[in-house]
Amino acid sequence: MKVAFRIWRQDNPNEKGGFKEYQVDNLNADMSFLEALDHLNELLVLRNEKVVAFEYDCREGICGQCGVFINGRAHGPHDNVTTCQLHMRSFQDGETIVIEPWRAKSFPVIKDLIVDRSAFDRIIEQGGYISAKTGTAPEANAIPIGKEISDRAMDAAACIGCGACVATCKNSSAALFTSAKINHLNLLPQGQPEAYRRVIEMTAQMAKEGFGHCTFTGACEVECPEGISITNIAEMNARYFKAKIFS
Amino acid sequence: MKLDTKIPQGKLEEKWRNYQVKSKLINPANKKKLNVIVVGSGLSGAGAAATLAELGYDVQCFCxxxxxxxxxxxxAQGGINAAKNYQHDGDSVWRMFYDTLKGGDFRSREANTYRLAELSAPLIDHFTQQGVPFAREYGGVLVNRSFGGVQVQRTFYARGQTGKxxxxxxxxxxxxxxxxKKVSMFPRKEMLDLVVIDGKAKGIIVRDLVSGDIQRYAADTVVLATGGYSRVFRLSTMAIGCNGSAIWKAHKKGAFFAAPSFTQIHPTxxxxxxxxxxxxxxxxESLRNDGRIWVPLKKGDSRKANEIPEEERDYYLERRYPSFGNLAPRDIASRAAKERIDAGYGVGRLKNAVYLDFKHAIKQFGLETIKDRYGNLFTMYQKITGVDAYTKPMQISPAAHFSMGGLWVDYELMTTIPGLYAIGECNFSDHGANRLGANSLLQASVDGYFILPNTINNYLASEIKETTVDTDHPAFFEVEKEVKEYIQQILSIDGNKTVDHFHRELGKVMWQECAMSRNKTGLEKAITQINKIKESFWSDVKVTGHSLELNTELEKALRLADFIELGLLMCTDALEREESCGAHFREEYQTADGEAVRLDDQYAYVSAWEYSNGDFKLHKEELEFEFVKPTVRSYK
Incomplete structure (x- = not known):
């Protein structure tokens, strides 16, 4: 299998950057997309060129570190899949594949396809936790939690923090990410004491980081590898109003 | 050097309490003045960093x-074990301790293993309090399932993403x-060396992976929580970035490396x-609760799985191990799969797999129940292979998965370098020669949350009196200089082969000779081959780009250089242990029907290797079984 990779190359945050095209041969359909990029990088090394910088770690769709724009879509042509779970069988022989980093003001490019998503960490730091110290926990079964609630919390907790929701949103909104964390914790009894504070402080940080507002286009849930529903955003908004009134 | 395990006196169930009672304390005002470096931010690292910070220490955490x-x-998908006995099925701390010790084929310490089981129940309380959405019954209580090597249900889980x-x-x-502001977090910084001053760990040298700068960080103690090193096989279930460099550098600075060759090969x-x-x-592995493993009875059967009738299928785990069946421990299940594949019964395009079939479970429990239990795993399977496993059996194969081996630590989780701790997968502590499923999340968490925060004070209490070392100490400059020169040395080779080329070579040798089954000739050959790979790496590797920039190729080269040396030690260790135990199966030591032969009179010790000028010197920590009698580990 042979393809042309048209890849965004940018040496550092201050450089302008631009596309560069690479012909790559000897690929096979069972290779993962990132393995095809590994293959390209080996060719580049042997040609004495700098490798394409891109991110990955677990390569099994769960760590959230990988993520690029492929042919105009976050994580490539399929719905709800991470870049590392994409295989070359999803492309045509001879196809030109355009690869770009996540594009969002709050995710500045570090190099080539690597962006800085530390804004997500800073949102979590503003209340994406339960303030209880190690050693203070009551017996686990002391507080029963109904399966329905527990399952909904689990659905929201599934977020891997890859940033595809932001990258694909025309407003670069982080509402899906932030709402998933808020709802996960605010649904659970353990999350109640800080429920109002959490929603107010995390959404404030989201704004401070420069993410745009959600205009409910639904683009994010299509790309989210965990299929997190945009109903989470509506739920976050409801929680926000409630917190504003009662806190 | 005599290895002092520091195991406290007393009955097994009193040891940990006895330790805590005698351990030195530090008053809150003094804790503020003490700095701890934690390398790694996984379950053990993040758990330790957060808890130590809550206690008042000043923490710097790197990943x-x-x-x-x-x-x-x-x-980690399947779950985490805890002796809660919520299922009322006869579980207890003692039983969990015994299962773990037996699962490890009696090659771990009784005291450590008991403590692991003892601290498992409060850990579930802790994570529930932190908001982990564990699976629950409709009535609101927590659910359990079983895992390999165990006959009770003690595994807690959150769908198929418990580790996450x-x-x-x-x-x-x-x-x-x-x-x-009690933890300073440093992502994208990789530890490249350890700084030891007057015999004590006092800091680390890191490379900022964005700018390429080499930086010095000092502290009163250093905690390594850097995970497993199974990427030495290249193909493994580990993340691509997982590496053994931090522990390897510590090893070269004097930390003993225990049981390096004990590697778990995961069957599924x-x-x-x-x-x-x-x-x-x-x-x-949780899939083995409901899935049945089989291969065709006929060699090289080319029919599709669903076309092969029941009577022509060999459910070989159920056949060989009737009492545990598909839930036989990992080492046994992997070896049994390898045996069938090598004998020509493998399935799939490359004939390198066996079937894992849910047909019966779906018939028995219904599609919805199976979807609820394993939905995301089936989805993942489909994403990767394009196959719907609800209608066709999955194809699975053994893969390198977990390092039981790691830096030797005592009961306090301290290495042989005073002030240097190793927690989680990067140490050798509780799993012996084979780890039971759902015990790795447990060990990582217990080490980080509960044990280290109770032992580190015993060391730091005496460090308060010492003058704090800062990064202007000459020892820091010296190590920094060595690191910089080492990087330049790699960059200047400018050969004609890629880093991945050498990694593939190393992986092939390691997988062939130092994985599921080993023998003397093979291991000796492997050592020669790895030495050649090492030589060739240092003369022919090519890394483009330079050091003062984000350079992923350089990162890979630095990690691989250490893996090559670690591979040598693993083969040396496997060669030295002339018995079969757990994951370490020496072909020379097996029964007529292919079961492991363990030799307790000669090998009931933990091998602890000392690095000396490129050579490895063996020290033995004799294992004393005071409370249980090692038995032949049978799952038949």
């Missing part, structure tokens, strides 16, 4: 990923302490499909 939330604990949920809880708690990963493959994806 190579872009965020602490990425650490590979995230990938626990890690995110640890990351949350860490984030809380970052906000409180997806088979390799091409030479270019970079990793093997794990399918959780």
């Amino acid at each position: 190579y990923q872009d965020s602490a939330r990425r650490a590979h604990s995230v990938a 949920q626990l890690l995110l809880a640890a990351y949350s708690q860490l984030s809380k302490m970052i906000r409180a 990963a997806l088979p390799q499909s091409s030479e270019a493959q970079s990793k093997l994806t794990l399918m959780s």
Whole structure:
């Protein structure tokens, strides 16, 4: 299998950057997309060129570190899949594949396809936790939690923090990410004491980081590898109003 | 040097309490003045960093990923064990201790293993409090399932993503302490060496992976929580960035390396499909609760799985191990799969797999129940292979998965370098020669949350009196200089082969000779081959780009250089142990029907290797079984 990779190359945050095209041969359909990029990088090394910088770690769709724009879509042509779970069988022989980093003001490019998503960490730091110290926990079964609630919390907790929701949103909104964390914790009894504070402080940080507002286009849930529903955003908004009134 | 395990006196169930009673304390005002470096932000690292910060220490935490939330604990799927006995099925701390000790084929310490079981129940309380959405019954209580090597149901889980949920809880708690300014978090910084001053660990040298700068960090104590090193096989279930460099550098600075060759090969990963493959994806062992493993009875059967009638299928685990069946421990299940594949009964395009079939379970429990239990695993399987496993059996194959071996630590989790601790997968402590499923999240968490925060004070209490070392100490400059020269040396080779080329070579040798089954000739050959790979790496490797920039190729080269040396030690260790135990199966030591022959009179010790000028010197920590009698580990 042979393809042309048209890849965004940018040496550092201050450089302008631009596309560069690479012909790559000897690929096979069972290779993962990132393995095809590994293959390209080996060719580049042997040609004495700098490798394409891109991110990955677990390569099994769960760590959230990988993520690029492929042919105009976050994580490539399929719905709800991470870049590392994409295989070359999803492309045509001879196809030109355009690869770009996540594009969002709050995710500045570090190099080539690597962006800085530390804004997500800073949102979590503003209340994406339960303030209880190690050693203070009551017996686990002391507080029963109904399966329905527990399952909904689990659905929201599934977020891997890859940033595809932001990258694909025309407003670069982080509402899906932030709402998933808020709802996960605010649904659970353990999350109640800080429920109002959490929603107010995390959404404030989201704004401070420069993410745009959600205009409910639904683009994010299509790309989210965990299929997190945009109903989470509506739920976050409801929680926000409630917190504003009662806190 | 005599290895002092520091195991406290008393009955097994009193040891940990006895230890805590005698351990030195530090008053809160003094804790503020003490600095701790934690390398790694997985379950053990993040758990330790957050808890130590809550206790009042000043913590600096490092990880190579872009965020602490990425650490590979995230990938553990199936669950975490705890002796809660919620299922009322006869479980207890003692039984869990015994299962773990037996699962490890009596090659771990009684005291450590008991403590692991003892601290398991409060850990579930802790994670529930931190908001982990564990699976629950409709009535609101927690659910359990069983795992390999065990006959009770003691595994807690959060769908098929238990590790992820626990890690995110640890990351949350860490984030809380970052906000409180008690933890300084340094993502994208990789430890390249350890700084030892007057025999004590006092700091680390890191490379900033964005700027390429080499930087010095000092502290009163250093904690390594850097995970496993199974990427030495190249193809493994580990994340691509997982590496052994931090512990290897510590080893070269004097930390003994224990049981390096004890590597767990997981029976249920997806088979390799091409030479270019970079990793093997794990399918959780929990699938073996309901899935049945089989191969065709006929050699080289080319029919599709669903066309092969029941009577022509060989459910070989059920046949060989009737009492545990498909839930036989990992080492046994992997070896049994290898035996069938090698004998020509493998399935799939490359004939390197066996079937894992849910037909019966779906018939018995209904499709919805199976979807609820394993939905995300089936989805993942479909994404990777394009196959719907609800209608066709999965194809699975063994893959390198977990390092039981690691830095030797005493009961306090301190290495042989005073002030240097190793926690989680990077140490050798509780699993012996084989780890039971759902015990790795447990060990990582217990080490980080409960044990280290209770032992580190015993060391730091005496460090308060010492003058604090800062990064202007000459020893820091010296190590920094060595690191810089080492990097330049790699960059200047400018050969004609890629880093991945050498990694593939190393992986092939290690997988062939030092994985599921080993023998003297093979291991000796492997040592010669790895030495050649090492020589060739240092003369022919090519790394483009320079040191003062984000350079992923350089990162890979630095990690591989250490893996090559670690591979040598692993083969040396496997060669030295002339018996079969757990994951270490020496072909020369087996019964007529292929079961392991363990030799307790000669090998009931933990091998602890000392590095001396490129050579490895063996020390033995004799294992004393005071409370249980080692038996032949049978799952028949």
